[in-house]
Amino acid sequence: MKRIGIDVGGTNTDAVLIDGEKIIASIKVPTTQDVMSGVKAALSHVAGHAGASGRPIDAVMIGTTHFTNAVVERARLERVAAIRIALPTGASLPPMCDWPGDLRAAVDPLIFMVHGGHEYDGSPLVPMIPNEIREAAMKIRDAGITSIAISATFSPLTTECEVKAAEIVRSVIPDARITLSHTLGRIGLLERENVALLNAALQSLGRTTVQAFSDALREAGVTAPFYLTQNDGTVALADVAAANPVHSFASGPTNSMRGAAFLTGLSDAMVVDVGGTTSDIGCLVGGFPREANNIVHIGGVRTLFRMPDLLPIALGGGTIIDPETGKIGPRSVGYRILTEARVFGGNTLTTSDVAVAAGLIEMGDKDRVRDLDPAFVKASLERIRDMVTDSFDQMKTSAEDVQLIAVGGGAFLIPDKIAGASEVLRVENAGVANALGAAMAQVSGEVDQVFSGLSRDEAIAKAEAEAQGAAVASGASRASLETLEVEDIPIAYLPGGARRVRVRVIGDIAFN
Known part of the structure; x- marks a missing residue:
């Protein structure tokens, strides 16, 4: 089965073409100001490799920051x-x-x-x-x-x-x-x-975004159905997702976490996804992002709905470092890193410049950062370590050391040793883990509802049937559905044996 996964970030747009579990092609291009130009460039590159096997592309999965950015930018x-x-x-x-x-x-x-x-x-x-x-x-x-x-x-x-x-x-x-x-x-x-x-x-915006993606696919000669990735690490048919754009708010980090699970084969671990502007730290439970059970603020608005439990920090490959004070962030050059970072000919000192000076990665022109004081470089890396360690510790739920998977284009910023981590894992293709997570995604359906007047088994069965219906409506094959989670909480203060039942099912994409 051939799939294309695309993830649009604030700094880079990543794309992969996979056949089964084999990666055929991948690319990382700067996100353009109009977004769609970058998507078209990435799509054209990977779609150009699809003809070798003679089989058409079966599906395209896209993760986008359009909806989150709209709220943040007003x-x-x-x-x-x-x-x-x-x-x-x-x-x-x-x-x-x-x-x-x-x-x-x-x-x-x-x-x-x-x-x-x-x-x-x-x-x-x-x-x-x-x-x-x-x-x-x-x-x-x-x-x-x-x-x-x-x-x-x-x-x-x-x-x-x-x-x-x-x-x-x-x-x-x-x-x-x-x-x-x-x-x-x-x-x-x-x-x-x-x-x-x-x-x-x-x-x-949901409708216009879906139409723009549809046009981009058509221009690239791709006629396969396409899906948008969701907050829980799954996908939904584009038209279904467009009606509920809030379900795609955190799709970028969840794509990366699912990609991390695929690349390492681990189903339970911590993940840090380092982009160009921010890093997100989360926890994999059973191969999926741990869900938040408390208030989540979106653009300053209090919400409580299906969202991953993530801790974002202002640390990315394009994060600006003050050359006078050494302060890191929160501002970032973002997608302008290829013109504004010092190693690329610009005049803005970024975390990537420090990483190049320290020999952590080779990119750009190292001669342009040879003037950096080694003590300043060392101090900057120690501040980065402190930022990651503090955030990692906040997201842990036990005192035991756990594995940490570092993914994303800026994963080189994550130190090899972090207090509380048994090991820091780095894997091939970690830079496009987000696009891989999108390409490998399945379809889910969820019901979180209070039932009364029913027995426990009847309430769970009804919730399961509704969740299955939601999954099928989002593009899942009914025959492939399996129940991933069941939560059953009796509510003592309600009459009629009331209970809150939350059921989540997951299945493979239904192909016509």
């Missing part, structure tokens, strides 16, 4: 409307009350709070008033807004209000793009609502 976001079904409660903390001012201004929200919602035990808070929803929908329509987020109190327990409200809104605005909070987030109204609003603001 750019390319769509105006949104928020409908919260919670009155008479919830009025003191309205939607987006905790958003940074510039991000809130970028989405210019139209906000409505209406009666309805449920209690923690699933009973109605107050009856939902359809006319309130209809009036809100008409105002949204008149404002020309088509991207809408609907949230309701305890909707992961009882989805009724959100589903009914969506039907009413769609009767008024047939072309509305509606995000229901219970499909993305977990218990916790504000965080779940925030995820839905971010998703709504990104849906237009």
Whole structure:
């Protein structure tokens, strides 16, 4: 099976072509300012090697920073409307009350709070008033807004209000793009609502991004279906992923972690992915990134949904070092490293310059950094070691030494010995581990829901069936599905034997 994996980072765009588990071709090119030019260059290179076997490419997997960057940069976001079904409660903390001012201004929200919602035990808070929803929908329509987020109190327990409200809104605005909070987030109204609003603001970008990738593939002569990588290290059909762009926020680091697992054969280890601008430290559990179970801030917004447990640090191959103070980061030259780093003819001192001066790697013109004081170089490397060691220690969950896999284009910055690491592993093709992880990805489906009135076995069976349906809708072969995780937590304060059940299934891509 031939696959192309592409990962678009802030500094480099990486691509690989694999046939089964054999790497046929790989390339790393600088990410261009318009992004797509770099993607096309990488794609053309690896696609050019596909004709040797005479078989066409079966699938293309793409990981992108488009959606994260849009939130961080407060750019390319769509105006949104928020409908919260919670009155008479919830009025003191309205939607987006905790958003940074510039991000809130970028989405210019139209906000409505209406009666309805449920209690923690699933009973109605107050009856939902359809006319309130209809009036809100008409105002949204008149404002020309088509991207809408609907949230309701305890909707992961009882989805009724959100589903009914969506039907009413769609009767008024047939072309509305509606995000229901219970499909993305977990218990916790504000965080779940925030995820839905971010998703709504990104849906237009999701469509245009998928179309741009589709055009790039067509120009390269690739007709295979393509997928976008997700936060959990899996992929979804591009059209499905475009509807839920928040599921691709952390796809870059998770691609690298999956690639690290593939390259080393390890399923349980720590991974540090060193890019051009930042490094991400995470933990592999069973071959997949460990999932975060707490609040995750995205562009300054509190969220709680399916995200990997990662610790980012401002350390990459393009990170700027102050030549006077020796301070490292947080600024980086990013994709401009080939023109601004000293070894490449520029005047900005970066971590890569120090690494070349220390003999850790050969690139550029070493003569351009011979003037660096050896004591300064040594001190800089010690600071880098301290940054990595501190972050590594924060992410460990036991006192025992564990293996650390160093991947990414800037992996040469990771020292060979780190306190708490039994060994630092370096493998061939580590520089394109992210693209490899994308190419090797499978498809998953997940359900995280509260069930009541069912036995434990019935609740798990129902959750498993729903998770399987979600995986198939995302492009998985039903025959290949297997259950990866099952969590079953009885909720003592709810009646009817209520329990929170989380099921995750995974399977291979379904090829027509």
